[in-house]
Amino acid sequence: MSTVEHETGEVRSGWKALLSGRNAAYSVILAGGVTLHAVNIYIVTTILPSVVRDIGGLEYYAWSTTLFVVASILGSALSSRLLERVGPGRAYASATALFMAGALICAVAPAFPVLLTGRFVQGLGGGFLLALAYAVIRLVYPEALWSRAIGLISAMWGISTLMGPAVGGVFAELSIWRAAFWSLVPLSVIFGTIAISVLPRGSRDEAEPSPLPLPQLVLLTASVVAVSAGSVSANPLWNATGLAVAGLMAVLLVRAERGARARLLPKGALDTDGRLVALYATIALLVTGMQTDIFVPYFLQVLHGQSPLIAGYLAALMAMGWTLGSMLSAGRAGEAGTRAIRTGPVIVLAGLAVLLFFVPVPGSVRLQLIPICAGLLLVGLGIGVAWPHLVTNVFKETPVSEQGLAAGSITTVQLYATAFSAAAAGMVANLGGLSEPGGAEGASSAALSLFGIFLVAPVLGLVSVRRLGGRRNPETVAEAAFGD
Known part of the structure; x- marks a missing residue:
């Protein structure tokens, strides 16, 4: 278009x-x-x-x-x-x-x-x-x-x-x-x-209207169903099985996408030395870091004595941080936009580190909530700062004829990462003691495990944003040269 x-x-x-x-x-x-x-x-x-x-x-x-x-x-x-x-x-x-x-x-x-x-x-x-x-x-x-x-x-x-x-x-x-x-x-x-x-x-x-990528859609659906089914049980073995089956489906999905004429992702999205794959990886990793918020209301109630209503609205600080970051960052352009992308994982990492330090420690002192609120806000802020420029750069790295495909793929990657990482968060929390021994002791141990392990997501995000200097999509380079 x-x-x-x-x-x-x-x-x-x-x-x-x-x-x-x-x-x-x-x-x-x-x-x-x-x-x-x-x-x-x-x-x-x-x-x-x-x-x-x-x-x-x-x-x-x-x-x-x-x-x-x-x-x-x-x-x-x-x-x-x-x-x-x-x-x-x-x-x-x-x-x-x-x-x-x-x-x-x-x-x-x-x-x-x-x-x-x-x-x-x-x-x-x-x-x-x-x-x-x-x-x-x-x-x-x-x-x-x-x-x-x-x-x-x-x-x-x-x-x-x-x-x-x-x-x-x-x-x-x-x-x-x-x-x-x-x-x-x-x-x-x-x-x-x-x-x-x-x-x-x-x-x-x-x-010309492109055909439907039916094999990829089947594998995509199977992967999401598997990871979601795995997440509904408190049994860690069931959680792990769901993740393993979902991972297998994801590998088959990538293989099918590479050789398909009808695709879910635009050309160059799976080229390991290209910019597009770095952009999609960063989107997925930033979204993964945010899925810790699933258990934040529970931790705030059990460990910090907050009511369900207050805990729910405090957990919403991540979403509010995303909103604030997007509004503040959206006006940047060029190199400033690239810097915003590279800053995003740093802020998310800082937010998760603050939560790792303060959430597992039981206590109902009001002042203790201040750093927790700051950590929640930072996680969302990091995603929001990077998000407008991640999406814009996906468009810029995609051939004109596949811009619509690129737009759909952004949401697909975002939602897929959400489903997969939410199930992973459930597994980590259960293994960390959320159900056994349960109570305040289990919640503290689960929070320590959850925020500690999910620090890996923004760390990997720091690696992926360094790849943004990689090879440009040859088709978009050719289009730019033709336009000049």
Whole structure:
């Protein structure tokens, strides 16, 4: 696809340019799609105990998240094909319709298995919405605004972290969990109508629509299901088996991708001496470092005497740090953007080190929470500082004909790393003593193991960012030379 033509030769690159005129409408749509998906995640997490009490299904509790994540990854992986075929406006409308259909199924579900079907459909639509946000950025904004637009999208996660639990808590307190899903229906209708009215409707892609990478999609799904299934048990052997099977599927996925005509990743993404592989590795490693937040509310309650509500909102500091970092870093360009990428793993490493030092030590003294809050904020801040420039550089390293594929692949890598590292965090915490001996002693030991082992992720991130000086994608170099 090609970038939309702009009316003047002068390109403004500040926040004012992003949030004024027609760009403002585009920004509302892109940010709104991500917010719709993200708020839904936190609302459902909050109301799920009420759902189980009403219609049963405790034995399937974890699969509400598992199927949602699997479907989101599939949606992100397929987003470039949808965009190729119908264009931005219709792609957003289709994704929103799927999301709304899933919400409707959940709202009327008489039993938990039916609700799981709705969650899968919701996840598919949400995965499309996430990936389309990155893909449409390059179509509706000039390149000078890309990093700020990505920063704006990232900011929506922090906002959703604050909104979602509060909204879900209201529905749960009133014992009307179905209304939580019903409330998403009119929002979806309004959003989808605006999106198809404002965004370009037709496809402007210069290349022929590419076939589906079915073998890779099957292996990708199998890998995520395996790692998710492994994470739902407290048995370390079961955890390890899930990770091992997922790892095997991942190796087969890479082999299939290397030799395939229809791919999930753009050309050059698996070249070990190239910049693209370093960018994707850094994305995955930074996201991995953040998955320690799964157990932060538990540690804060058991070790530091915080209420569930306070612990939940303190854990949200990671997401808020991501938002703050993205907003502060998004305006950088050129070498400053590269420095931001290289700084990201350093800040994440510092944050995890602070958490390693303070979280495992029991105590309810208020002053003890200050360094813990600082550590949580630093982890998110490090990811946010690097994120806009990681995404922008993926676009720059990808041939023009595969920009849509690149956009979908960013979300696919992000979600895959999230699923895999979340399961790994569960295994590490269980092996560290979370369940046995349990209690404060087990929580302290588990926190020490979790933050200690997950320090490896930003350390490896420091290695991957050093590879950004590697070989440029030869096709993008050729395009640049031709353009000159």
